[in-house]
Amino acid sequence: xxxxxxxxxxxxxxxxxxxxxxxxxxxxxxxxxxxxxxxxxxxxxxxxxxxxxxxxxxxxxxxxxxxxxxxxxxxxxxxxxxxxxxxxxxxxxxxxxxxxxxxxxxxxxxx
Amino acid sequence: xxxxxxxxxxxxxxxxxxxxxxxxxxxxxxxxxxxxxxxxxxxxxxxxxxxxxxxxxxxxxxxxxxxxxxxxxxxxxxxxxxxxxxxxxxxxxxxxxxxxxxxxxxxxxxxxxx
Numbered sequence: 001x002x003x004x005x006x007x008x009x010x011x012x013x014x015x016x017x018x019x020x021x022x023x024x025x026x027x028x029x030x031x032x033x034x035x036x037x038x039x040x041x042x043x044x045x046x047x048x049x050x051x052x053x054x055x056x057x058x059x060x061x062x063x064x065x066x067x068x069x070x071x072x073x074x075x076x077x078x079x080x081x082x083x084x085x086x087x088x089x090x091x092x093x094x095x096x097x098x099x100x101x102x103x104x105x106x107x108x109x110x111x
Numbered sequence: 112x113x114x115x116x117x118x119x120x121x122x123x124x125x126x127x128x129x130x131x132x133x134x135x136x137x138x139x140x141x142x143x144x145x146x147x148x149x150x151x152x153x154x155x156x157x158x159x160x161x162x163x164x165x166x167x168x169x170x171x172x173x174x175x176x177x178x179x180x181x182x183x184x185x186x187x188x189x190x191x192x193x194x195x196x197x198x199x200x201x202x203x204x205x206x207x208x209x210x211x212x213x214x215x216x217x218x219x220x221x222x223x224x225x
Contacts, residue, residue, distance in 0.1 A: 032210045032211050043115075044201075045215075094210065098210070101155040102154050103153050103154045
């Protein structure tokens with residue numbers, strides 16, 4: 001049973017446009033969400049996070065939105081750059097459990 | 112600054128052979144350490160975590176074991192590898208076990224079992 005789902009295995013976006021990566025979860029007890037970015041042959045690196053007490057967190061070109069009623073979060077990248085091409089993982093957890101990870105979405109930024 | 116080293120980067124092993132993957136962290140003391148596995152098309156699955164020397168928690172029953180002989184050393188082992196042990200193994204560290212603490216990953220080991 002996948003508690004964290006990234007339903008799009010891949011996404012292709014034109015350079016300069018907005019990239020929107022989506023993540024859905026089923027466990028209403030999750031209260032913290034993180035996005036990680038992974039390049040080939042490297043480990044994931046932390047990108048941005050959000051607590052369930054917020055509905056938006058912004059860091060430069062990256063913004064994460066949380067819709068608790070829909071159990072949905074999204075990562076927006078504006079504007080998209082070639083270096084953003086990578087696999088993006090969302091992860092969720094609560095104070096009693098380790099992180100549960102999605103399967104990842106491969107983002108391809110086209111020049 | 113903190114760094115995490117994980118080796119080897121790739122490994123090909125026959126079924127039934129033993130396994131030892133090593134992970135070391137530099138630049139921090141008493142880190143929380145983690146071993147994950149990523150199967151093809153799946154998310155990261157937590158295998159083991161450790162909050163201190165000799166303290167290992169297992170998240171899933173499996174053919175693998177972990178040990179933490181030193182503060183900044185975490186080892187993943189198996190006595191006899193199975194075909195199902197193939198995958199991408201990642202070591203990570205964090206300051207605490209709280210989910211609000213980002214985990215910092217090594218570059219992973221691609222393990223292929225023949």
